Amino acid sequence: MTGREVSGGAGARAFTLLEMLVATALVAVLAGSLYASLSIAFNARRSALAAVEPVRKARLALELVGEDIRSAVVPKGVLAGPFLGDDGQDARGRQSDVLELCSTASSPEPAEGIGDIKKIEILCEPSEDGLSQVLVRLVTTNLQAPRTPEPVREVLCRGVHAFNLRYFTGSDWQDYWDSTSQDNTLPVAVEATLQLDGGRTDDASGGYCAAQVFLVPCGAAPADSMQIIGP
Known part of the structure; x- marks a missing residue:
């Protein structure tokens, strides 16, 4: 036998x-x-x-504050304490208002045997580095307990530059509110302004600022002053 050469197809x-x-x-x-x-x-x-992100953070914090304000209880009776709004500043001269009220705002984890009315305090605390503020919510439940329980601290917003509240009487705006000296009445509306840090330690003017007006259903107003006016 003779061998054969095997090759690929033509053109391959x-x-x-x-x-x-x-x-x-x-x-x-x-x-x-x-x-x-x-x-x-x-x-x-x-x-x-x-x-x-700053817009989302500020709007969410204001909405949580507004929920408490809209659910404020008239300061009468055993459980409902005074509605107190204090105009203040922090150590660096930035607006740092405080609001104390009783509210029926719902809780994410309701506890059995505890009433719906809660004492709520909204205020700013210094941040750990002292350069900004932290907006917090202190909630005290079970107001009929023999001993007043410690409030639960909830952080609403970090990196706060300023927090300001104004109260509408029905005819004008004022920077504070004390229901004990105003016939146990609530304001008609509350304007909350939240300003975040600008992102730089040397930025004294702050960054993003959001403001919102919340109507108080239980608020009292003169019969001829039911329309909210601007700043």
């Missing part, structure tokens, strides 16, 4: 080294372009989220 050939290098380079370029596109998209998303 393998890729050359140059063609392999070109194909590899094209794949690398496409992969780099895809990575750059995804990187730009993710960076844009992070920038957008960072831009709206």
Whole structure:
């Protein structure tokens, strides 16, 4: 027998080294372009989220404050204490108002055997580094207990530059409220202003600022002064 030469079909050939290098380079370029596109998209998303984060944080904190204000109880009877709004400043001269009231605002974890009325105090505390403030909510439940329980501390917002409250009497706005000297009445509305830090330690003017007016359903007003006026 004689051997035969076995070869591929007509016109068949393998890729050359140059063609392999070109194909590899094209794949690398496409992969780099895809990575750059995804990187730009993710960076844009992070920038957008960072831009709206102060707005979201301030609005959420104000909504929580507003829920307590809208649920305020007229300071009469055994359980309902006074409605006190104090106009104050922190050690650095920034607005740091305090509000104390009794409210029927719902609790995320209601406890059995405890009444709906809660004593709530909203105030600003210095942050750990002392450069900003922390807006907190102190909630005292079971007001009929033989011994007053310790309030539960809830953080509403960090990085606060200023927190200001104003109270509408029915005809004008004032910076404080004391129901004990006003016939045990509540304001018609409360304006809450929350300003966040500007992000720099030397920024004395603060950053994003949000304000909202909350009507008080149990608030008393003169019969001829039922329309809320602006600042």
